[in-house]
Amino acid sequence: MTEPQDSEHVVQASESIVIFGATSAVGQEVARIHAQRGDHLILLARNKAALETVRNDLLARGARSANAVQADLADTGTHNALHERIHSIDKKPARYYVFYGVLPDQKACEQTSEVAVSALHTNFNSVVSLLTPIVQQMEQQGSGELVAVSSVAGDRGRQSNYTYGAAKGGLSLWMQGVRNRLSDAGCTVLNVKPGFIDTPMTADIEKGGPLWAQPADVAHDIVKAADKGKSEIYTPWFWRVIMLIIKSIPEFIFKKLKL
Amino acid sequence: MSAYRSWAYRPAQRQAAVRPTWREASLPSSQPILPFGNGRSYGDSCLNSAGVLIDSRSLDHVIEFNRETGRIRCESGLLLDALHRITLPAGWFVPVTPGTSYVTLGGALANDVHGKNHHRDGCFGNHVCAFELCRSDGSRIVCSPSSNELLFSATIGGLGLTGFVSWVEIQLLSVESSTMDVNTSVFYGLEEFMALSAQSHDSHQYSVAWLDCVSSGKNFGRGIFIQANHSSQHVPVAERPASSGLPVPVDFPGWALNSVTVKAFNELYFHKHRLMSLGDSIQDFRSYFYPLDSLQHWNRIYGSGGFYQYQFVVPTVNTEALTEILNRIVDSGQGSFLAVLKQFGAVRSPGLMSFPMEGPCLALDFPNKGRKTLQLMDELDAIVTAAHGCVYPAKDNRMSAAAFKQYFPQVDEFVHHIDPAFSSDFWRRVSD
Numbered sequence: 124m125t126e127p128q129d130s131e132h133v134v135q136a137s138e139s140i141v142i143f144g145a146t147s148a149v150g151q152e153v154a155r156i157h158a159q160r161g162d163h164l165i166l167l168a169r170n171k172a173a174l175e176t177v178r179n180d181l182l183a184r185g186a187r188s189a190n191a192v193q194a195d196l197a198d199t200g201t202h203n204a205l206h207e208r209i210h211s212i213d214k215k216p217a218r219y220y221v222f223y224g225v226l227p228d229q230k231a232c233e234q235t236s237e238v239a240v241s242a243l244h245t246n247f248n249s250v251v252s253l254l255t256p257i258v259q260q261m262e263q264q265g266s267g268e269l270v271a272v273s274s275v276a277g278d279r280g281r282q283s284n285y286t287y288g289a290a291k292g293g294l295s296l297w298m299q300g301v302r303n304r305l306s307d308a309g310c311t312v313l314n315v316k317p318g319f320i321d322t323p324m325t326a327d328i329e330k331g332g333p334l335w336a337q338p339a340d341v342a343h344d345i346v347k348a349a350d351k352g353k354s355e356i357y358t359p360w361f362w363r364v365i366m367l368i369i370k371s372i373p374e375f376i377f378k379k380l381k382l
Numbered sequence: 383m384s385a386y387r388s389w390a391y392r393p394a395q396r397q398a399a400v401r402p403t404w405r406e407a408s409l410p411s412s413q414p415i416l417p418f419g420n421g422r423s424y425g426d427s428c429l430n431s432a433g434v435l436i437d438s439r440s441l442d443h444v445i446e447f448n449r450e451t452g453r454i455r456c457e458s459g460l461l462l463d464a465l466h467r468i469t470l471p472a473g474w475f476v477p478v479t480p481g482t483s484y485v486t487l488g489g490a491l492a493n494d495v496h497g498k499n500h501h502r503d504g505c506f507g508n509h510v511c512a513f514e515l516c517r518s519d520g521s522r523i524v525c526s527p528s529s530n531e532l533l534f535s536a537t538i539g540g541l542g543l544t545g546f547v548s549w550v551e552i553q554l555l556s557v558e559s560s561t562m563d564v565n566t567s568v569f570y571g572l573e574e575f576m577a578l579s580a581q582s583h584d585s586h587q588y589s590v591a592w593l594d595c596v597s598s599g600k601n602f603g604r605g606i607f608i609q610a611n612h613s614s615q616h617v618p619v620a621e622r623p624a625s626s627g628l629p630v631p632v633d634f635p636g637w638a639l640n641s642v643t644v645k646a647f648n649e650l651y652f653h654k655h656r657l658m659s660l661g662d663s664i665q666d667f668r669s670y671f672y673p674l675d676s677l678q679h680w681n682r683i684y685g686s687g688g689f690y691q692y693q694f695v696v697p698t699v700n701t702e703a704l705t706e707i708l709n710r711i712v713d714s715g716q717g718s719f720l721a722v723l724k725q726f727g728a729v730r731s732p733g734l735m736s737f738p739m740e741g742p743c744l745a746l747d748f749p750n751k752g753r754k755t756l757q758l759m760d761e762l763d764a765i766v767t768a769a770h771g772c773v774y775p776a777k778d779n780r781m782s783a784a785a786f787k788q789y790f791p792q793v794d795e796f797v798h799h800i801d802p803a804f805s806s807d808f809w810r811r812v813s814d
């Protein structure tokens with residue numbers, strides 16, 4: 124891990140918003156909504172110049188403060204230090220968002236197990252590593268809001284991207300378990316399942332048509348659901364219907380589909 | 383990658399594009415290159431069939447905003463709509479805005495756009511303090527009125543051909559509220575319009591007219607004159623969410639817009655204003671500046687055949703050319719319902735290739751009726767050329783190389799500043 128950057132702000136009350144993957148397209152749009160509300164932001168991402176760009180943007184858009192912490196979030200060895208760092212800025216952040224993730228090339232995953240394992244590690248293991256102490260803290264203090272971005276790809280395994288889907292499916296189940304565990308603790312545990320979003324992650328995919336959503340619209344859905352204390356959303360909403368149909372296709376038919 | 387098009391024009395060929403996420407990114411290696419803003423130009427000046435577009439829309443970060451002085455430095459892909467959401471709560475407004483808020487800062491700069499305050503405040507370029515220009519040789523040049531002046535001047539109104547602008551710094555306008563004091567009146571004939579414009583020059587920061595381009599006889603040249611100032615009264619209006627606006631979901635069938643419906647619309651529009659909204663009113667800035675933005679993709683009402691927009695200006699001394707053109711349009715029966723008339727002022731833009739000049743400027747739509755529409759516009763070109771006027775490249779996808787050279791004799795100087803790796807469909811056509 125590189126040394127944490129810029130700690131010009133120590134937040135008093137538990138009102139800051141922690142964003143893991145703050146330079147992701149969706150994460151930036153969510154952060155902008157919070158900036159406009161005048162919230163305190165704690166931003167984590169690995170690309171230093173990008174993180175600085177995002178931080179300045181959020182300050183100009185009204186964030187009360189924005190602390191930037193540069194880190195490779197897949198590097199689980201640094202997670203303890205990261206938690207201490209967040210803790211030194213705000214002892215009880217109000218909300219945590221997880222946006223970082225990778226979309227591996229499925230064909231490469233089939234040929235080289237290291238590629239598949241690395242994607243599983245970033246999208247699932249490292250998230251569990253990062254969130255475990257946070258969930259513990261939320262349970263102890265009886266408050267806090269946790270939002271993680273999974274995917275519709277985690278609802279059913281398809282040949283075109285089941286490695287990514289497996290990690291996201293795992294994340295959805297893990298979040299469900301956490302929600303169950305914290306149900307009496309007064310916490311929000313929101314799992315987000317977006318469909319296709321027009322972001323750098325999907326830059327190489329041919330786009331167009333009504334199924335492609337813009338990051339700002341997805342962000343709007345996410346923040347609204349978190350504010351309401353929802354448990355799980357599909358965004359845009361129609362993916363709930365699409366996935367209901369996809370999930371209801373009997374396996375003996377589904378396995379023959381080229382999806 | 384998505385299907386790139388301009389506002390009134392769907393290119394025959396699919397446009398290749400890259401979409402940088404951060405402004406540090408280097409330019410694409412395949413050439414020719416053309417920056418793409420938000421495709422709100424009507425013609426082919428934002429398209430590049432032979433090469434690759436740099437889609438700037440992810441470069442939408444604010445770099446620095448000084449709430450005390452109203453100076454703001456932003457990446458070039460930020461839309462004016464987004465800018466206002468950031469600056470208006472602090473009492474700052476864009477100094478010059480076109481009739482839609484869905485344009486990027488880079489696009490506003492590269493067409494040196496004008497607004498309803500041209501008679502007072504000039505063009506967008508008059509308010510640009512500095513920008514960074516990324517050239518294909520890898521250099522990044524900060525241009526301002528006092529450094530790299532020639533590139534500064536060539537890039538403002540430079541149609542994206544001098545390089546990629548990564549950020550723009552502008553001086554915003556201080557306003558007391560987000561509402562407008564609006565005054566509406568009717569006029570009959572161009573003389574009355576000119577008189578109203580002259581009267582309005584000192585009293586109102588903004589003025590524009592809607593002109594009836596289909597009626598002849600006693601109604602020839604009638605219109606609605608709308609003048610406005612920023613209001614000091616704050617009237618709360620419901621905030622429109624960022625991505626709202628009623629979408630026009632599909633292309634309308636071609637018959638939906640014919641001479642009967644257009645005539646009816648003109649009749650209705652004129653009398654609605656004559657009867658209901660004459661005099662003074664207070665309006666939200668969005669409904670005043672961007673009446674069409676509430677109908678997303680309104681370009682689709684022209685159907686799959688699409689439409690042309692023709693916008694020209696003639697020097698004040700040759701105002702009779704405007705009457706000649708209006709006559710020609712009325713006779714042709716091809717005029718549509720969106721005709722906007724504005725008296726440009728004398729403020730000179732720093733932009734070398736800037737379109738505005740002092741005189742009346744008319745913009746109107748022609749539904750695409752094939753050859754006869756093209757023929758009509760060629761005839762109009764002849765009148766504008768003879769009157770030493772100019773046609774706006776931002777709205778064009780058909781002017782000839784010869785016409786372009788007449789409109790922009792300064793192109794001989796401009797070509798020295800073009801980046802050799804940059805080109806556009808528009809440029810290939812007019813530089814033939």
Ligand SMILES: Cc1cc2nc3c(=O)[nH]c(=O)nc-3n(C[C@H](O)[C@H](O)[C@H](O)COP(=O)(O)OP(=O)(O)OC[C@H]3O[C@@H](n4cnc5c(N)ncnc54)[C@H](O)[C@@H]3O)c2cc1C
Pocket residue numbers: 389416417418419420421422423424427428438458459479480481482484485486487488489490491492493494495496497498540541542543545546547548674776777
């Ligand atoms: C409803 C409507 C009303 C309008 N009203 C007006 C008006 O009142 N006044 C007026 O002047 N115009 C008006 N226009 C036209 C519009 O303002 C201009 O065409 C504007 O330039 C479009 O901006 P854009 O961001 O969509 O850029 P695009 O149309 O995508 O591109 C325009 C030009 O800018 C260049 N460009 C874009 N980004 C960059 C960059 N980062 N660096 C360098 N070059 C760049 C492109 O190469 C291209 O040449 C109107 C358009 C519409 C649809």
Ligand SMILES: NC(=O)c1ccc[n+]([C@@H]2O[C@H](COP(=O)([O-])OP(=O)(O)OC[C@H]3O[C@@H](n4cnc5c(N)ncnc54)[C@H](OP(=O)(O)O)[C@@H]3O)[C@@H](O)[C@H]2O)c1
Pocket residue numbers: 144145146147148149150168169170194195196197198221222223224225245272273274275316317318319320321322323324325
């Ligand atoms: N786009 C879609 O269609 C879609 C659909 C469903 C779900 N999602 C999910 O939505 C979330 C946001 O993605 P997005 O669409 O906004 O794409 P994005 O802009 O590409 O964001 C992904 C982010 O993850 C970061 N990241 C990857 N590995 C990291 C690591 N080891 N350490 C720190 N940061 C790391 C990337 O940082 P760098 O820039 O430094 O690489 C990037 O900022 C992801 O979880 C994604 O899986 C996306």
